[in-house]
Amino acid sequence: MLKEPESMDECVYFTNRIVGEKGSIKCWVLRNKCPKCGKGLMEKPRDPKTGNFKIRSEEYVCPECGYTVNKDEYAETLIASIKYVCPKCNYSGEIEVPFKRKSVSRLNEETGKRESVKALPFECAKCKNKMLVTQKMK
Numbered sequence: 001m002l003k004e005p006e007s008m009d010e011c012v013y014f015t016n017r018i019v020g021e022k023g024s025i026k027c028w029v030l031r032n033k034c035p036k037c038g039k040g041l042m043e044k045p046r047d048p049k050t051g052n053f054k055i056r057s058e059e060y061v062c063p064e065c066g067y068t069v070n071k072d073e074y075a076e077t078l079i080a081s082i083k084y085v086c087p088k089c090n091y092s093g094e095i096e097v098p099f100k101r102k103s104v105s106r107l108n109e110e111t112g113k114r115e116s117v118k119a120l121p122f123e124c125a126k127c128k129n130k131m132l133v134t135q136k137m138k
């Protein structure tokens with residue numbers, strides 16, 4: 001069983017959505033420990049005046065030792081946990097995949113055209129239906 005986060009503060013990313021008529025995808029990525037000191041949880045730098053996270057920062061920083069890493073480099077080390085109900089076969093499963101977005105082509109249901117999106121692709125363990133987790137990292 002995958003461990004679900006207790007609060008949003010533990011997550012780099014969280015999404016919970018309905019897919020089709022009966023499917024659903026819940027995906028979250030827990031924050032990583034600092035690769036240098038192994039104590040702090042990497043987070044966005046805080047504004048020294050307000051104490052709030054600088055959401056748009058391109059870097060993550062360790063609050064314990066100050067180790068700083070680029071956002072993309074940090075994302076490479078993360079693991080996404082996914083719980084899903086497959087919209088095709090109704091199978092409910094869970095999977096862990098590297099949190100690496102790929103450019104995938106999909107049909108935009110509103111326009112009817114194919115478009116390229118950045119997404120985290122994964123397959124249903126039972127019917128191999130391909131599902132996508134799209135959305136930006138916060």
Ligand SMILES: [Zn+2]
Pocket residue numbers: 034035036037038039040062063064065066067
């Ligand atoms: Zn550290």
Ligand SMILES: [Zn+2]
Pocket residue numbers: 086087088089090091124125126127128129
């Ligand atoms: Zn399936």
